[in-house]
Amino acid sequence: MTWHVAEDDIRAYATGELAPPLLWSADTHLAGCGECRSRLRAAVDPVALDAGWERLDAELDAPRPGLFERLLVRLGVADHTARLLSATPVLRRSWLLAVTSLLVITVLAVHTVDRPALFLALAPLLPLAGVALSYGPGLDPTFEMAVVAPMHGFRLLMIRTVAVLTTGLAFNGLATLALPGYGLLALTWLLPALALTATGLALTPRLGPVLAPALVAGSWVTLLVVAEQYSRGTLAPFTAYGQSVAAAVAVLAGLLLHRSRDRFDARPLGGFPGEGAE
Numbered sequence: 639m640t641w642h643v644a645e646d647d648i649r650a651y652a653t654g655e656l657a658p659p660l661l662w663s664a665d666t667h668l669a670g671c672g673e674c675r676s677r678l679r680a681a682v683d684p685v686a687l688d689a690g691w692e693r694l695d696a697e698l699d700a701p702r703p704g705l706f707e708r709l710l711v712r713l714g715v716a717d718h719t720a721r722l723l724s725a726t727p728v729l730r731r732s733w734l735l736a737v738t739s740l741l742v743i744t745v746l747a748v749h750t751v752d753r754p755a756l757f758l759a760l761a762p763l764l765p766l767a768g769v770a771l772s773y774g775p776g777l778d779p780t781f782e783m784a785v786v787a788p789m790h791g792f793r794l795l796m797i798r799t800v801a802v803l804t805t806g807l808a809f810n811g812l813a814t815l816a817l818p819g820y821g822l823l824a825l826t827w828l829l830p831a832l833a834l835t836a837t838g839l840a841l842t843p844r845l846g847p848v849l850a851p852a853l854v855a856g857s858w859v860t861l862l863v864v865a866e867q868y869s870r871g872t873l874a875p876f877t878a879y880g881q882s883v884a885a886a887v888a889v890l891a892g893l894l895l896h897r898s899r900d901r902f903d904a905r906p907l908g909g910f911p912g913e914g915a916e
């Protein structure tokens with residue numbers, strides 16, 4: 639190889655001022671010529687190069703607002719709230735995958751055994767599981783952010799719970815559509831779902847983020863098994879009476895939750911019982 643990039647062109651290339659077609663031939667040549675590459679390195683101002691690397695580094699590290707986050711900001715949600723919401727596990731693929739497979743299994747089970755009651759029994763557990771999953775440092779990538787966020791802990795909890803509940807209820811609603819011919823009865827999971835989620839949350843400061851939802855889910859299943867023994871036709875929780883009880887439980891748990899809001903605010907320092915706080 640006898641031809642090399644001219645000294646002036648090397649300097650112009652280094653500062654980004656070399657124009658095509660000279661730029662193209664310089665590019666091609668530099669790819670195959672070590673000698674010109676070392677001349678280029680010498681021509682590049684080391685300070686400018688470092689600054690460039692720093693800029694690139696910062697660019698790569700900066701979290702890019704996702705589609706959902708930008709949508710939230712457009713809808714008038716504050717920047718930091720949008721960031722916290724979009725970083726919530728509910729929107730992570732793994733979480734959605736888990737919820738979706740749970741739903742598919744539920745719908746399949748319902749169709750296989752031809753008992754929509756099974757769907758009604760499982761559906762209210764979904765939002766509860768979703769809220770439970772959005773807790774704790776082990777499961778929650780935004781835990782650190784939640785700790786340092788200059789936001790009222792209880793408010794943060796409510797924002798995330800509403801986000802999780804909305805997703806869970808939307809998924810449940812979609813599954814309801816998979817049960818045609820079941821009429822309004824297919825929607826009776828809604829009030830039990832709210833009651834279970836509110837109770838699980840209200841018990842969390844006392845029992846911890848694992849035991850509280852597990853206990854609530856266990857009680858729900860036990861209740862259904864008992865109801866199954868004593869009723870013919872519609873299970874007790876899905877009758878008008880059962881629905882009223884569910885609504886009352888949801889309201890009571892909501893009040894209890896509101897009264898214990900200070901204990902949620904204390905979480906980042908002390909941790910929940912059973913959370914393995916240091």
Ligand SMILES: [Zn+2]
Nearest residue numbers: 642643671674
């Ligand atoms: Zn060369």
